[in-house]
Amino acid sequence: MSFNIGHRRVGAGEPPLIIAEMSGNHNQSLERALAIVDAAAKAGAHALKLQTYTADTMTLDLAHGEFFIEDKNSLWAGSSLYSLYEKAHTPWEWHSAIFERARAHGMLAFSTPFDDTSVDFLESLGVPAYKIASFENTDLPLIRRVAATGKPMIISTGMASLAELDETVRTARAHGCRDLVLLKCTSTYPASPENSNVLTVPHLRELFGCEVGLSDHSLGVGVAVAAVALGATVVEKHFTLDRAAGGVDSVFSLEPHELAGLVLETERAWQSLGKVRYGATAAEEASRRFRRSLYVVRDMREGEIFDHTNVRAIRPGLGLAPRHLDALLGRKARQPLQRGTALDWSLVD
Incomplete structure (x- = not known):
C-alpha cells in the first residue's frame, strides 16, 4: 500500500510522515508565515500544510443564529463563522511564496482545499497531494473533484460514521484516487487523550486497505507516539512559533521544540516496532x-x-x-x- 507523495515515500516500511499544519497561526503576517516554515523545517517536519479558502467560500456573512459561535466552551466563542474564517484564512497570494520556502528546505508543501475554486488554484501551483478536513469528509462533490486530480488524498475521519467513511472512500476511489491515507481524528479543540481512540488506526487499515495515520489536536506528543506504535504512517499536528503570541489555533499547536520531539519520538516508536521475535538479537x-x-x-x-x-x-x-x-x-x-x-x-x- 506504500506510495510516494512527491519525493517522500509513505508506508509502514518508512518513518512516519510528519506534517506541520500552519492553519491560521500566521496571524495575517506573511513574514510570520515564512518564519513558521523555517522553524518547521528546522524541527525536522517532512511536510508543511496550509488551508486554502476565503471566508466567502466557507460560509455566509451573517452573525446570528447558527452562523454565530455561542458555545462558551469553544475557543472561538463570540465570533461569527465569517469573521473567524476572515481572520484565519491564508491569503491565496501568499501560497506560492510559502510553498517555495518549504520546498527550498526539502519539505513537501500542499494544502486543504474547501471548494472547486481552491482545487483549481492549488492545481495551478502543482501541489503533490491534497488533504481533506474532517468537516468536509462527507462533501462528496469535493471528494470527487479532488480525486479526479489523480493525486494522493489524505482524509481526516473526524465525526464520520463507518457508513459515511465507506461512502467517502468508495467515491474517492471511483473518481481517480489510487493513493489514500485515512487519518484518525477527534474534532475537538483541543482533543483529550481519552477521546482520541487510537485503536481505531489499525482498524481503519484493516477495513479500507489503505495507509492510515493521525490528525492530532491533543496537547503534547503522547497520542501521536501511541498511534505510530499502532501502525500510523502519517501524523499531522498544528504548529506555531509561540503559543503565547496567540492565533486562532495556537492553544492546541506545537511549538518548535515540541515538534522536534514529535519527529524524534515518532521515528523511535516506528523503529521499535520491528517484528515478532524471541531469543537474543x-x-x-x-x-x-x-x-x-x-x-x-x-x-x-x-x-x-x-x-x-x-x-x-x-x-x-x-x-x-x-x-x-x-x-x-x-x-x-x-x-x-x-x-x-x-x-x-x-x-x-
Missing part, C-alpha cells in the same frame, strides 16, 4: 554473559558434597544454567574448587 549476544549461572561460593575440598552453602546461582553467566541446580546438589566435587569457580559437569563426580 545479535546486539544482545554480549549480554548473555551477565545471566545467572552456578558458581562455587566458598572453597571446596575434593570429594565435598555440593549443597546450598557452597553453590549458588549468581551473575555472571559462565557456569551451568540454574536449572541444573537440583541435579547438582548432593553430588561431589571431583577436585578442590576455589570460591568464584564457574561450574561445569567436568568438575562434578
